[in-house]
Amino acid sequence: MILTTDFAWHDLELAEPFGISRGTTTVSENLVVRVEDDAGNRGIGGAAPADYYSPSREAITDALPDLLAAVADCDPHNRQRIARRLADAAGSPTAHPGARAAISIALADLAAKRVDLPLYRHLGLDPDRPITSSFTVGIDDTDRMAERAARAAETYPILKLKLGTDRDRAIVRAVRDRVPDATIRVDANGAWDADEAVAMSAFLDDHGVEFVEQPVPADDLAGLARVSEAGPLPVAADESCVGPGDIPRVAEAADIAVLKLTKSGGIWPVLRMCHAARACGLDVMLGCMTETNASIAAAAHLTPLADYADLDGSLLLADDTFEGIEMPGGEIDLSRVERPGTGARRVGAPSRPR
Numbered sequence: 001m002i003l004t005t006d007f008a009w010h011d012l013e014l015a016e017p018f019g020i021s022r023g024t025t026t027v028s029e030n031l032v033v034r035v036e037d038d039a040g041n042r043g044i045g046g047a048a049p050a051d052y053y054s055p056s057r058e059a060i061t062d063a064l065p066d067l068l069a070a071v072a073d074c075d076p077h078n079r080q081r082i083a084r085r086l087a088d089a090a091g092s093p094t095a096h097p098g099a100r101a102a103i104s105i106a107l108a109d110l111a112a113k114r115v116d117l118p119l120y121r122h123l124g125l126d127p128d129r130p131i132t133s134s135f136t137v138g139i140d141d142t143d144r145m146a147e148r149a150a151r152a153a154e155t156y157p158i159l160k161l162k163l164g165t166d167r168d169r170a171i172v173r174a175v176r177d178r179v180p181d182a183t184i185r186v187d188a189n190g191a192w193d194a195d196e197a198v199a200m201s202a203f204l205d206d207h208g209v210e211f212v213e214q215p216v217p218a219d220d221l222a223g224l225a226r227v228s229e230a231g232p233l234p235v236a237a238d239e240s241c242v243g244p245g246d247i248p249r250v251a252e253a254a255d256i257a258v259l260k261l262t263k264s265g266g267i268w269p270v271l272r273m274c275h276a277a278r279a280c281g282l283d284v285m286l287g288c289m290t291e292t293n294a295s296i297a298a299a300a301h302l303t304p305l306a307d308y309a310d311l312d313g314s315l316l317l318a319d320d321t322f323e324g325i326e327m328p329g330g331e332i333d334l335s336r337v338e339r340p341g342t343g344a345r346r347v348g349a350p351s352r353p354r
């Protein structure tokens with residue numbers, strides 16, 4: 001089979017500037033890949049290859065023709081070969097994770113559409129337990145964060161608060177004051193040292209926070225372990241947990257593995273990491289970048305494998321150009337999903353595309 005492939009970049013404005021400890025962004029740069037088989041079935045896949053995990057947009061654009069050519073004669077159902085071809089074409093199993101994610105999602109969407117099944121059913125996953133995604137409140141002026149949290153909590157019962165400033169405690173107090181009943185998770189994106197993080201874990205516990213994500217820098221696994229042991233809150237590893245080889249190390253140092261399609265190169269690597277994480281005793285959170293439904297929809301289909309979901313990427317965009325899986329109040333209920341494939345489609349596209 002010969003697949004037709006193409007790609008485009010979609011620069012999407014965020015609804016509000018999105019601040020994390022490393023900086024603030026206002027635009028989400030999304031790679032969108034399309035594939036089509038000789039019967040006219042189409043697949044769509046996306047990724048927002050953040051600079052932190054992927055090379056520059058120019059380098060990705062330069063590499064894409066070779067990556068797409070590597071899978072152009074693949075059976076879209078042969079996920080294993082697709083993952084191997086992409087890793088070989090990228091030059092290593094960890095190179096170009098965003099591009100590999102977008103391509104593998106497009107092929108998974110196509111494969112599921114060819115047999116007229118939603119992706120989760122094509123993967124054999126059980127939709128019996130809906131999961132509720134968190135909604136992220138980025139770093140900003142303290143009052144504005146509290147205001148944003150209060151507004152978000154009217155719709156979303158679980159909030160994720162970005163921290164890593166010199167006023168983290170004031171932010172937590174101000175937010176908790178406004179949302180006494182919301183579940184709050186905290187993500188420091190590696191901003192604290194281990195001593196600071198242990199103290200923050202106790203402070204956050206006192207304020208009813210559920211867990212803390214990436215309290216210390218990515219390569220400080222000893223620090224991560226210390227926060228897990230000395231602090232009262234469970235610890236989630238995100239930047240420390242990029243490829244399958246990171247799972248056993250992270251399992252020694254944390255409680256939850258944060259898995260993302262864009263970060264780890266797509267569906268096959270994430271499935272491997274998910275099963276490895278379970279075997280090592282880690283819980284799993286499926287996360288995302290600020291990115292379009294072309295990629296978020298695929299991640300939503302993997303939620304039966306997760307204990308936590310942080311799939312609000314599209315909700316943070318001003319106007320997503322793609323529709324995906326409905327998540328009212330953040331709830332992802334796959335038992336209601338009937339559209340074949342990932343369910344991602346251009347806004348305004350016909351309701352039952354091939």
Ligand SMILES: [Mg+2]
Binds near residue numbers: 187213214238239
């Ligand atoms: Mg994170």
